[in-house]
Amino acid sequence: MRRLGNIVFLLSSNPGKxxxxxxxxxxxxxxxxxxxxxxxxxxxxSDPQRAFDYAVSLRWPDxxxxxxxxxxxxxxxxxSKTRKGTxxxxxxxxxxxxxxxxxxxxxxxxxxxxxxxxxxxxxxxVNCKNGVSSMELHRTLGITQKSAWFMMQxxxxxxxxxxxxxxxxxxxxxxxxEADESFIDGLTxxxxxxxxxxxxxxxxxxxxxxxxxxxxxxxLRQVRATVVPDVKRETLQNQILKNVKYGTKVYTDxxxxxxxxxxxxxxxxxxxxxxxxxxxxxxxxxxENFWSLLKRGLRGTYVAVEPFHLFRYVDxxxxxxxxxxxxxxxxMNDSDRFKLAMSQVAGRRLTYSxxxxxxxxxxxxxTGTGETQQVPF
Ligand SMILES: [Zn+2]
Numbered sequence: 585m586r587r588l589g590n591i592v593f594l595l596s597s598n599p600g601k602x603x604x605x606x607x608x609x610x611x612x613x614x615x616x617x618x619x620x621x622x623x624x625x626x627x628x629x630s631d632p633q634r635a636f637d638y639a640v641s642l643r644w645p646d647x648x649x650x651x652x653x654x655x656x657x658x659x660x661x662x663x664s665k666t667r668k669g670t671x672x673x674x675x676x677x678x679x680x681x682x683x684x685x686x687x688x689x690x691x692x693x694x695x696x697x698x699x700x701x702x703x704x705x706x707x708x709x710v711n712c713k714n715g716v717s718s719m720e721l722h723r724t725l726g727i728t729q730k731s732a733w734f735m736m737q738x739x740x741x742x743x744x745x746x747x748x749x750x751x752x753x754x755x756x757x758x759x760x761x762e763a764d765e766s767f768i769d770g771l772t773x774x775x776x777x778x779x780x781x782x783x784x785x786x787x788x789x790x791x792x793x794x795x796x797x798x799x800x801x802x803x804l805r806q807v808r809a810t811v812v813p814d815v816k817r818e819t820l821q822n823q824i825l826k827n828v829k830y831g832t833k834v835y836t837d838x839x840x841x842x843x844x845x846x847x848x849x850x851x852x853x854x855x856x857x858x859x860x861x862x863x864x865x866x867x868x869x870x871x872e873n874f875w876s877l878l879k880r881g882l883r884g885t886y887v888a889v890e891p892f893h894l895f896r897y898v899d900x901x902x903x904x905x906x907x908x909x910x911x912x913x914x915x916m917n918d919s920d921r922f923k924l925a926m927s928q929v930a931g932r933r934l935t936y937s938x939x940x941x942x943x944x945x946x947x948x949x950x951t952g953t954g955e956t957q958q959v960p961f
Pocket of ligand 1: 653655656677678679681682
Protein backbone atom coordinates (compact mmCIF):
# COMPACT_ATOMS: atom_id res chain seq x y z
CA MET A 585 0.00 0.00 0.00
CA ARG A 586 1.30 3.40 -0.86
CA ARG A 587 0.15 6.70 0.60
CA LEU A 588 0.35 9.91 -1.39
CA GLY A 589 -1.14 12.83 0.47
CA ASN A 590 -4.55 11.67 1.51
CA ILE A 591 -4.85 9.17 -1.36
CA VAL A 592 -4.04 5.56 -0.74
CA PHE A 593 -3.08 3.40 -3.68
CA LEU A 594 -3.33 -0.32 -3.19
CA LEU A 595 -0.64 -2.09 -5.13
CA SER A 596 -1.72 -4.49 -7.81
CA SER A 597 -0.98 -8.17 -7.78
CA ASN A 598 1.75 -7.44 -10.28
CA PRO A 599 4.75 -6.49 -8.13
CA GLY A 600 6.89 -3.58 -9.22
CA LYS A 601 4.04 -1.89 -11.01
CA UNK A 602 2.01 0.89 -9.49
CA UNK A 603 -1.60 0.78 -10.45
CA UNK A 604 -1.70 4.25 -11.92
CA UNK A 605 1.24 3.42 -14.19
CA UNK A 606 -0.67 0.73 -15.96
CA UNK A 607 -3.73 0.64 -18.10
CA UNK A 608 -4.63 -2.98 -17.64
CA UNK A 609 -4.81 -3.03 -13.87
CA UNK A 610 -7.69 -1.61 -11.92
CA UNK A 611 -6.87 1.28 -9.65
CA UNK A 612 -8.21 1.26 -6.16
CA UNK A 613 -8.24 4.64 -4.63
CA UNK A 614 -9.71 4.52 -1.21
CA UNK A 615 -9.65 6.35 2.09
CA UNK A 616 -9.79 9.66 0.27
CA UNK A 617 -11.09 12.79 1.94
CA UNK A 618 -13.49 15.19 0.26
CA UNK A 619 -11.68 16.90 -2.62
CA UNK A 620 -10.13 20.33 -2.22
CA UNK A 621 -8.84 21.01 -5.70
CA UNK A 622 -10.05 20.31 -9.24
CA UNK A 623 -7.43 17.62 -9.64
CA UNK A 624 -8.58 15.90 -6.44
CA UNK A 625 -12.20 16.31 -7.48
CA UNK A 626 -11.58 14.54 -10.79
CA UNK A 627 -9.87 11.63 -9.04
CA UNK A 628 -12.49 11.51 -6.28
CA UNK A 629 -15.54 11.48 -8.53
CA SER A 630 -13.96 9.11 -11.05
CA ASP A 631 -15.12 6.28 -8.80
CA PRO A 632 -18.84 5.95 -9.66
CA GLN A 633 -19.71 4.47 -6.27
CA ARG A 634 -18.08 7.34 -4.41
CA ALA A 635 -19.64 9.98 -6.66
CA PHE A 636 -22.99 8.29 -6.04
CA ASP A 637 -22.52 8.12 -2.25
CA TYR A 638 -21.39 11.73 -2.16
CA ALA A 639 -24.47 12.91 -4.06
CA VAL A 640 -26.77 10.76 -1.89
CA SER A 641 -25.30 12.27 1.27
CA LEU A 642 -25.95 15.76 -0.06
CA ARG A 643 -29.43 15.04 -1.33
CA TRP A 644 -30.61 13.28 1.83
CA PRO A 645 -28.34 14.70 4.56
CA ASP A 646 -30.26 12.91 7.34
CA UNK A 647 -29.50 9.59 5.64
CA UNK A 648 -33.20 8.85 5.09
CA UNK A 649 -33.86 8.30 1.41
CA UNK A 650 -37.36 9.47 0.60
CA UNK A 651 -39.38 9.34 -2.59
CA UNK A 652 -39.29 12.57 -4.62
CA UNK A 653 -42.86 11.93 -5.79
CA UNK A 654 -44.78 11.02 -2.63
CA UNK A 655 -42.12 11.75 0.06
CA UNK A 656 -42.55 8.26 1.51
CA UNK A 657 -39.53 7.01 3.40
CA UNK A 658 -40.51 3.41 2.89
CA UNK A 659 -38.48 2.04 0.02
CA UNK A 660 -35.82 -0.47 -0.84
CA UNK A 661 -32.73 -0.18 -3.02
CA UNK A 662 -32.44 -2.22 -6.18
CA UNK A 663 -29.83 -2.50 -8.89
CA SER A 664 -30.67 -2.81 -12.55
CA LYS A 665 -28.52 -3.29 -15.61
CA THR A 666 -28.59 -0.67 -18.34
CA ARG A 667 -28.47 -1.50 -22.03
CA LYS A 668 -24.76 -0.78 -22.02
CA GLY A 669 -24.29 -3.34 -19.27
CA THR A 670 -23.46 -0.88 -16.51
CA UNK A 671 -25.21 -1.16 -13.17
CA UNK A 672 -27.79 1.41 -12.21
CA UNK A 673 -28.84 2.05 -8.65
CA UNK A 674 -32.39 2.95 -7.87
CA UNK A 675 -35.05 2.66 -5.23
CA UNK A 676 -38.53 1.23 -5.34
CA UNK A 677 -41.00 3.28 -3.34
CA UNK A 678 -43.53 1.30 -1.32
CA UNK A 679 -45.75 4.38 -1.09
CA UNK A 680 -46.43 5.01 -4.77
CA UNK A 681 -44.96 1.76 -6.07
CA UNK A 682 -42.73 3.62 -8.52
CA UNK A 683 -39.02 3.56 -9.04
CA UNK A 684 -36.82 6.57 -8.54
CA UNK A 685 -33.16 7.29 -8.99
CA UNK A 686 -30.87 9.81 -7.40
CA UNK A 687 -31.35 12.07 -10.41
CA UNK A 688 -35.16 12.26 -10.27
CA UNK A 689 -36.39 15.79 -9.61
CA UNK A 690 -32.94 17.32 -9.88
CA UNK A 691 -31.16 19.20 -12.65
CA UNK A 692 -29.53 15.87 -13.55
CA UNK A 693 -32.85 14.18 -14.37
CA UNK A 694 -32.96 12.18 -17.62
CA UNK A 695 -29.32 12.90 -18.31
CA UNK A 696 -27.31 10.02 -19.72
CA UNK A 697 -24.11 11.74 -18.59
CA UNK A 698 -22.46 10.17 -15.55
CA UNK A 699 -22.27 11.86 -12.17
CA UNK A 700 -18.47 11.96 -12.42
CA UNK A 701 -18.74 14.35 -15.37
CA UNK A 702 -21.57 16.36 -13.88
CA UNK A 703 -19.63 16.94 -10.70
CA UNK A 704 -16.37 17.82 -12.42
CA UNK A 705 -18.23 20.24 -14.69
CA UNK A 706 -19.98 21.81 -11.72
CA UNK A 707 -16.72 22.15 -9.83
CA UNK A 708 -15.22 24.03 -12.74
CA UNK A 709 -18.23 26.28 -13.24
CA VAL A 710 -18.48 27.48 -9.65
CA ASN A 711 -14.77 27.84 -9.05
CA CYS A 712 -13.38 29.37 -12.25
CA LYS A 713 -13.56 33.10 -11.77
CA ASN A 714 -14.33 33.90 -15.39
CA GLY A 715 -16.56 30.90 -16.00
CA VAL A 716 -15.99 27.93 -18.30
CA SER A 717 -17.03 27.78 -21.93
CA SER A 718 -18.94 24.82 -23.32
CA MET A 719 -16.05 24.28 -25.73
CA GLU A 720 -13.65 23.93 -22.83
CA LEU A 721 -15.97 21.54 -21.02
CA HIS A 722 -16.48 19.52 -24.20
CA ARG A 723 -12.74 18.98 -24.44
CA THR A 724 -12.18 18.40 -20.73
CA LEU A 725 -15.00 15.91 -20.17
CA GLY A 726 -15.08 14.25 -23.58
CA ILE A 727 -18.74 15.03 -24.25
CA THR A 728 -20.12 16.87 -27.29
CA GLN A 729 -20.18 20.64 -27.20
CA LYS A 730 -23.97 20.60 -27.42
CA SER A 731 -24.18 18.32 -24.38
CA ALA A 732 -21.69 20.53 -22.57
CA TRP A 733 -23.74 23.63 -23.35
CA PHE A 734 -26.99 22.05 -22.14
CA MET A 735 -25.20 20.74 -19.06
CA MET A 736 -23.92 24.20 -18.17
CA GLN A 737 -27.36 25.77 -18.60
CA UNK A 738 -28.81 23.16 -16.25
CA UNK A 739 -26.04 23.83 -13.75
CA UNK A 740 -26.80 27.55 -13.94
CA UNK A 741 -30.42 26.76 -13.09
CA UNK A 742 -29.12 25.28 -9.84
CA UNK A 743 -27.09 28.40 -9.15
CA UNK A 744 -30.14 30.64 -9.29
CA UNK A 745 -30.27 31.85 -5.74
CA UNK A 746 -33.24 31.11 -3.57
CA UNK A 747 -31.53 31.15 -0.22
CA UNK A 748 -32.80 34.64 0.46
CA UNK A 749 -36.39 33.48 0.12
CA UNK A 750 -39.16 35.64 -1.20
CA UNK A 751 -39.68 37.58 1.99
CA UNK A 752 -36.08 38.39 2.85
CA UNK A 753 -34.98 41.77 1.68
CA UNK A 754 -31.59 43.39 1.63
CA UNK A 755 -30.55 46.39 3.71
CA UNK A 756 -32.28 47.81 6.75
CA UNK A 757 -31.99 51.01 8.75
CA UNK A 758 -28.39 52.26 8.99
CA UNK A 759 -27.21 49.92 6.23
CA UNK A 760 -26.11 50.95 2.79
CA UNK A 761 -27.25 49.53 -0.52
CA GLU A 762 -26.07 50.39 -4.03
CA ALA A 763 -28.33 50.16 -7.07
CA ASP A 764 -27.17 50.48 -10.65
CA GLU A 765 -27.78 49.18 -14.17
CA SER A 766 -25.40 47.86 -16.72
CA PHE A 767 -25.89 47.72 -20.47
CA ILE A 768 -24.54 44.53 -21.94
CA ASP A 769 -23.81 45.06 -25.61
CA GLY A 770 -22.63 42.84 -28.42
CA LEU A 771 -25.08 40.03 -27.66
CA THR A 772 -26.93 40.53 -30.92
CA UNK A 773 -23.85 41.09 -33.08
CA UNK A 774 -24.19 37.87 -35.07
CA UNK A 775 -27.94 37.61 -34.82
CA UNK A 776 -30.20 37.39 -37.85
CA UNK A 777 -31.76 40.75 -38.70
CA UNK A 778 -35.34 39.51 -38.44
CA UNK A 779 -34.76 37.97 -35.05
CA UNK A 780 -33.07 41.07 -33.78
CA UNK A 781 -36.05 43.14 -34.91
CA UNK A 782 -38.42 40.76 -33.16
CA UNK A 783 -36.46 41.07 -29.95
CA UNK A 784 -36.51 44.87 -30.16
CA UNK A 785 -40.28 44.77 -30.69
CA UNK A 786 -40.70 42.50 -27.68
CA UNK A 787 -38.78 45.04 -25.64
CA UNK A 788 -35.93 42.65 -24.90
CA UNK A 789 -33.07 44.78 -26.14
CA UNK A 790 -32.40 48.46 -26.52
CA UNK A 791 -30.15 49.58 -29.33
CA UNK A 792 -28.49 46.17 -29.33
CA UNK A 793 -28.03 46.23 -25.58
CA UNK A 794 -29.57 44.16 -22.83
CA UNK A 795 -30.06 45.76 -19.44
CA UNK A 796 -29.13 44.19 -16.13
CA UNK A 797 -30.07 45.84 -12.86
CA UNK A 798 -28.02 45.11 -9.77
CA UNK A 799 -28.51 45.78 -6.08
CA UNK A 800 -25.62 45.37 -3.65
CA UNK A 801 -25.90 45.17 0.12
CA UNK A 802 -22.59 46.54 1.39
CA UNK A 803 -23.01 45.03 4.81
CA LEU A 804 -23.85 41.49 3.68
CA ARG A 805 -21.67 41.83 0.54
CA GLN A 806 -24.44 40.20 -1.43
CA VAL A 807 -25.54 41.13 -4.92
CA ARG A 808 -28.90 40.53 -6.53
CA ALA A 809 -29.03 41.06 -10.25
CA THR A 810 -31.63 40.56 -12.89
CA VAL A 811 -32.29 41.27 -16.56
CA VAL A 812 -34.84 44.09 -16.85
CA PRO A 813 -36.87 45.00 -19.95
CA ASP A 814 -36.26 48.76 -19.78
CA VAL A 815 -34.93 51.58 -17.62
CA LYS A 816 -38.31 53.13 -16.85
CA ARG A 817 -38.88 54.54 -13.39
CA GLU A 818 -41.53 51.95 -12.62
CA THR A 819 -39.32 49.02 -13.60
CA LEU A 820 -36.19 50.02 -11.71
CA GLN A 821 -37.89 51.36 -8.60
CA ASN A 822 -40.11 48.27 -8.39
CA GLN A 823 -37.03 46.07 -8.16
CA ILE A 824 -35.71 48.18 -5.30
CA LEU A 825 -39.08 48.04 -3.55
CA LYS A 826 -39.14 44.25 -3.90
CA ASN A 827 -35.59 43.68 -2.73
CA VAL A 828 -34.68 46.40 -0.23
CA LYS A 829 -36.08 47.05 3.25
CA TYR A 830 -37.66 50.42 3.92
CA GLY A 831 -35.40 52.93 5.64
CA THR A 832 -32.21 51.69 3.95
CA LYS A 833 -29.70 54.17 2.58
CA VAL A 834 -29.83 53.63 -1.19
CA TYR A 835 -27.12 55.05 -3.43
CA THR A 836 -27.67 55.37 -7.15
CA ASP A 837 -26.36 57.47 -10.02
CA UNK A 838 -28.36 60.45 -11.24
CA UNK A 839 -30.48 58.43 -13.72
CA UNK A 840 -33.93 59.91 -14.28
CA UNK A 841 -35.54 56.61 -13.27
CA UNK A 842 -34.43 57.13 -9.68
CA UNK A 843 -35.80 60.65 -9.46
CA UNK A 844 -38.90 61.09 -7.36
CA UNK A 845 -40.58 58.52 -5.18
CA UNK A 846 -37.44 57.00 -3.72
CA UNK A 847 -37.31 59.22 -0.65
CA UNK A 848 -40.71 58.07 0.49
CA UNK A 849 -39.35 54.78 1.67
CA UNK A 850 -35.59 55.01 1.48
CA UNK A 851 -32.82 57.42 2.39
CA UNK A 852 -31.86 58.04 -1.21
CA UNK A 853 -28.60 59.72 -2.17
CA UNK A 854 -27.33 60.33 -5.67
CA UNK A 855 -23.83 60.49 -7.12
CA UNK A 856 -23.66 62.55 -10.28
CA UNK A 857 -21.12 60.77 -12.42
CA UNK A 858 -20.45 63.84 -14.55
CA UNK A 859 -19.06 65.55 -11.44
CA UNK A 860 -17.46 62.79 -9.39
CA UNK A 861 -17.56 59.05 -8.88
CA UNK A 862 -17.22 59.09 -5.11
CA UNK A 863 -18.58 61.48 -2.50
CA UNK A 864 -17.85 60.04 0.93
CA UNK A 865 -19.95 56.89 1.24
CA UNK A 866 -22.05 57.79 -1.77
CA UNK A 867 -20.86 55.76 -4.76
CA UNK A 868 -21.73 52.65 -6.76
CA UNK A 869 -18.20 51.28 -7.01
CA UNK A 870 -19.11 47.98 -5.37
CA UNK A 871 -21.49 47.24 -8.21
CA GLU A 872 -19.00 48.52 -10.79
CA ASN A 873 -16.71 45.76 -9.57
CA PHE A 874 -19.48 43.22 -10.09
CA TRP A 875 -20.24 44.54 -13.60
CA SER A 876 -16.62 44.24 -14.61
CA LEU A 877 -16.55 40.60 -13.46
CA LEU A 878 -19.76 39.88 -15.34
CA LYS A 879 -18.51 41.54 -18.51
CA ARG A 880 -15.14 39.85 -18.32
CA GLY A 881 -16.90 36.47 -18.33
CA LEU A 882 -19.21 37.50 -21.16
CA ARG A 883 -16.47 38.92 -23.35
CA GLY A 884 -13.64 36.56 -22.55
CA THR A 885 -15.32 33.21 -21.99
CA TYR A 886 -18.88 33.26 -23.28
CA VAL A 887 -18.53 35.08 -26.54
CA ALA A 888 -21.88 34.14 -28.08
CA VAL A 889 -24.56 34.61 -25.42
CA GLU A 890 -28.12 35.08 -26.68
CA PRO A 891 -29.93 37.95 -24.93
CA PHE A 892 -32.69 35.66 -23.67
CA HIS A 893 -30.13 33.40 -21.99
CA LEU A 894 -28.26 36.29 -20.39
CA PHE A 895 -30.02 35.93 -17.04
CA ARG A 896 -28.46 32.48 -16.63
CA TYR A 897 -24.98 33.95 -16.93
CA VAL A 898 -25.97 36.68 -14.51
CA ASP A 899 -27.09 34.01 -12.01
CA UNK A 900 -23.77 32.25 -12.41
CA UNK A 901 -21.74 35.37 -11.70
CA UNK A 902 -23.99 36.35 -8.79
CA UNK A 903 -23.42 32.93 -7.22
CA UNK A 904 -19.64 33.19 -7.46
CA UNK A 905 -19.65 36.81 -6.28
CA UNK A 906 -21.89 36.14 -3.27
CA UNK A 907 -19.94 33.08 -2.25
CA UNK A 908 -16.42 34.41 -2.17
CA UNK A 909 -16.65 34.51 1.62
CA UNK A 910 -18.63 32.88 4.41
CA UNK A 911 -21.05 34.95 6.45
CA UNK A 912 -18.31 35.52 9.06
CA UNK A 913 -16.11 36.94 6.27
CA UNK A 914 -13.59 34.09 6.21
CA UNK A 915 -12.73 33.10 2.64
CA MET A 916 -14.82 30.29 1.17
CA ASN A 917 -12.71 27.58 -0.43
CA ASP A 918 -13.47 25.73 -3.66
CA SER A 919 -14.71 22.69 -1.81
CA ASP A 920 -17.25 24.66 0.26
CA ARG A 921 -18.47 26.55 -2.80
CA PHE A 922 -18.97 23.27 -4.66
CA LYS A 923 -20.86 21.70 -1.76
CA LEU A 924 -23.12 24.72 -1.54
CA ALA A 925 -23.82 24.57 -5.28
CA MET A 926 -24.51 20.84 -5.08
CA SER A 927 -26.95 21.42 -2.25
CA GLN A 928 -29.11 23.40 -4.69
CA VAL A 929 -29.58 20.85 -7.46
CA ALA A 930 -32.79 19.24 -6.16
CA GLY A 931 -36.24 20.52 -6.90
CA ARG A 932 -35.20 22.21 -10.13
CA ARG A 933 -35.34 21.05 -13.67
CA LEU A 934 -34.59 22.46 -17.08
CA THR A 935 -35.59 20.51 -20.16
CA TYR A 936 -34.06 21.00 -23.56
CA SER A 937 -37.32 22.31 -25.04
CA UNK A 938 -37.68 24.82 -22.20
CA UNK A 939 -34.16 25.94 -22.85
CA UNK A 940 -34.52 26.30 -26.58
CA UNK A 941 -38.21 27.26 -26.57
CA UNK A 942 -39.78 29.53 -29.13
CA UNK A 943 -40.61 32.20 -26.61
CA UNK A 944 -37.57 34.41 -26.76
CA UNK A 945 -38.64 37.20 -24.45
CA UNK A 946 -36.21 37.62 -21.59
CA UNK A 947 -37.85 36.31 -18.49
CA UNK A 948 -36.19 35.99 -15.21
CA UNK A 949 -37.39 35.59 -11.70
CA UNK A 950 -35.07 38.07 -10.04
CA THR A 951 -32.41 36.45 -7.94
CA GLY A 952 -33.66 35.92 -4.44
CA THR A 953 -37.35 36.38 -5.07
CA GLY A 954 -40.31 34.36 -6.19
CA GLU A 955 -39.35 30.98 -4.86
CA THR A 956 -40.59 29.87 -1.53
CA GLN A 957 -40.04 26.14 -1.55
CA GLN A 958 -36.82 25.03 0.10
CA VAL A 959 -35.71 21.57 -0.93
CA PRO A 960 -33.06 20.13 1.35
CA PHE A 961 -30.34 18.96 -0.97
ZN1 LIG B 1 -43.27 7.34 -3.75
